[in-house]
Amino acid sequence: MSLPVLVVLVVFGIALSVAAVHFTGGTMTATLAGAEHALARFAEDFPDEKPGAVRLTSDRQAAILELDPQRCGIVQSIGDCFLTRIVTPRDVLALVREGNVLSLKMDDFTWKGGRFAFADEADALSVAAALLSHDQIREAA
Known part of the structure; x- marks a missing residue:
């Protein structure tokens, strides 16, 4: 030939x-149908956890679930699947809030973090407060 x-x-x-x-x-890319979908997906990996409030990102590719003070659950789409994590303040290397957008850098070699855009600034503030104390949150200039 x-x-x-x-x-x-x-x-x-x-x-x-x-x-x-x-x-x-x-x-x-997988998307979350709503808060119930995020709760169900999180429960598959962490059945003993009892999440409270669910904060979906604007693009519905991630959700932050309130667990208890200083802990959050994360459900984030990776391709056509979902990644779930429980995050505490000690896992966070950097957190920057720009209005309704949070950028997280994590101390985890399997998941480095991400950028999460919420529908309103109150959701971004709530998540930031759960992950870091107020004096540790750096707002972008």
């Missing part, structure tokens, strides 16, 4: 594979 024909076959095969993954849903 000549080299040009082989190159064309390889390129066509790779393109076909990528298209098949895309059209079968492999590139979709």
Whole structure:
């Protein structure tokens, strides 16, 4: 087989594979249908926890669940699946609040944190207060 024909076959095969993954849903991002969906997903991994308030992000790709003072549960979409974590202030390396947006940097090599945009500033303040004391929260200039 000549080299040009082989190159064309390889390129066509790779393109076909990528298209098949895309059209079968492999590139979709999971979203939360609402607070009940977030609670149910969190309960799958942490059945003994009893979350209180649920704060969904604007894009519905994450939810922060109030557990007790100084602890939060996080449900965040990663591709077409959800990651769940329990976060305490000692897990947080950095937290920056810009209005209704929180940026978290975590001390966890399996999940480095993320950027969470809430519908209103009160939700961002509540989550920040649960994770850090007021004098530790740095507001972006």
